[in-house]
Amino acid sequence: MSRKPFLAGNWKMFKTGEEAVSFIGQFKSVTSSLTDRDVALAVPATALEAAAKAASGSPLIIGAQNLHWEKEGAYTGEISAQMIKATGATMVIIGHSERRQYFGDTDDKVAKKLGAALWTGLVPVVCVGENLSDRESGRTMDVLSSQVKGSLAGVNPAEAHKVVLAYEPVWAIGTGKSATEGMAQEVHVFLRRQLKEILGPQVADQIRIIYGGSVKPENAANILAQSEIDGLLVGGASLLVEPFTKIVSSPC
Ligand code: 13P
Numbered sequence: 001m002s003r004k005p006f007l008a009g010n011w012k013m014f015k016t017g018e019e020a021v022s023f024i025g026q027f028k029s030v031t032s033s034l035t036d037r038d039v040a041l042a043v044p045a046t047a048l049e050a051a052a053k054a055a056s057g058s059p060l061i062i063g064a065q066n067l068h069w070e071k072e073g074a075y076t077g078e079i080s081a082q083m084i085k086a087t088g089a090t091m092v093i094i095g096h097s098e099r100r101q102y103f104g105d106t107d108d109k110v111a112k113k114l115g116a117a118l119w120t121g122l123v124p125v126v127c128v129g130e131n132l133s134d135r136e137s138g139r140t141m142d143v144l145s146s147q148v149k150g151s152l153a154g155v156n157p158a159e160a161h162k163v164v165l166a167y168e169p170v171w172a173i174g175t176g177k178s179a180t181e182g183m184a185q186e187v188h189v190f191l192r193r194q195l196k197e198i199l200g201p202q203v204a205d206q207i208r209i210i211y212g213g214s215v216k217p218e219n220a221a222n223i224l225a226q227s228e229i230d231g232l233l234v235g236g237a238s239l240l241v242e243p244f245t246k247i248v249s250s251p252c
Helices: 017-032 043-053 083-087 095-104 107-122 132-134 140-151 181-199 217-224 241-248
Strands: 007-011 037-044 062-063 093-094 121-130 166-167 208-212 231-234
Touching: 007 208, 007 241, 017 037, 017 043, 017 241, 037 093, 043 062, 062 121, 083 107, 093 107, 095 166, 095 231, 107 140, 107 217, 121 140, 140 181, 166 181, 181 217, 217 231, 217 241, 231 241
Parallel strands: 007 037, 007 231, 037 062, 062 093, 093 121, 121 166, 166 208, 208 231
Antiparallel strands: none
16 A cells, blocks of 8 residues: 655744744745655644745645644634634644643543544644653553554544554654664554554555654654655754755655
8 A cells, every 4th residue: 555655844832923934935845846745844823824825836734733622612722623724724733742741632632633623624643652651661552552542532434544643752752862763663563553453454554654753864764764654743853944855855
């Protein structure tokens, strides 16, 4: 099964609208020649509209980093899938480990957010990943299995193929300590098996499973060379045009 590679940057809480426009102005032409892959940037909510406008006319996908599952309501500080869509953005990251760790995103909430994203037509990038103590105590696969099952609980089977699943080991995020290609491949094989159990082989084979955690221009190609790794989710190295251009241009 050949899946279109999905290469995304996650800017986290970096860059104003103006900075986003300047970055995209320099970067978007790169994406025009990379038609064999999807290239995306998840920007802060305050930069969504400007970023979507700056990217228009190019294949660069613009996305948000979080959403609320309700369409609207008394939820101070939150934004809905419909609001994200209205900015021109077409993607959203859900359940990033920083949301799970600092802002109380549980698998239940992730599942509700996923439902809202799919219903609204946003491409959802659902994140899972074990922390260091899970890995050191040999619980990696148990933790991932329960995150995947919980996060995808109730997903509409007809739409599930649109999900992008991101494996981001928490101990590899922002630490400079990437998982080895072999470690990541092993987990991706396991995640694909989990997806098959939950959604059946046909749907599971279409879902892109991408890796994130200290991806750099130096290690991107080796990670992408693994058969079960369908793309990358890049934090720090997506903040500058040059390294991110190198990463998204890697052979895949
Ligand atoms: P780093 O690439 O900075 O390790 O961050 C990874 C990440 O969390 C992307 O979502």
